[in-house]
Amino acid sequence: MAGIDRRTGAIIDDLSSSLQAAVFILSTRIxxxxxxxxxxxxxxxxxxxxxxxSLFAAWQQLIATAIDLWEPRLSVRRVVPTGSVDEIRTGKAGLLIEADFRPRGHLGDYTVERVVGFTLSFGGGIRAVAS
Known part of the structure; x- marks a missing residue:
């Protein structure tokens, strides 16, 4: 399955579409x-x-819950901060999210194709980069 990039209108693959959805979910206010x-x-x-x-733990839980709730193609395994202590203090930290990628999860087929790791960085807006 393919999706459409929300900025360029280009066709993107399923993994890129699910990462785009995760960024949209996390950047949208309830x-x-x-x-x-x-x-x-x-x-x-x-x-x-x-x-x-305790606030950081709540933040990690919110991220995992929001992705699990609204993006059925991803099932979050863990959320860990990236960056040094000084980067975290200055607000330049990011998050590494490890998730099971289930390309047919939106159809009820929760077979895991692979485990993906993607980084969210918050400097200059939320962006996801798959690794």
Whole structure:
């Protein structure tokens, strides 16, 4: 299955489409989609607060839950921060998300094709880069 890039309109493969969906989910505020008020990641609402271990744990859980809930082609295994302590303090940190890629998950077939790792970086907007 192929998707369409939301910025260029070009045809993209299934993995790129699911990563694009994950970025869209995490960058959308809850209740900002008019006809689907419960849609969103809940992550944006926590940005700007003092980072404590409990808040960071909640943030990791929100990311994993939002992707599991709204993107059936991905099943999150773990979410870990990337970057040094100084980068995290200055807000330049990123996240490494490891997930099972299930290309037919939206059809109810949860067979795992492969495990993917992708990085979310927050400097200059949220971007996903698969590894």
């Amino acid at each position: 209740s900002s989609v008019v006809l689907l008020r419960e849609f969103g990641g809940g992550v944006i609402e926590l940005l700007g607060r003092s980072m404590t271990p």
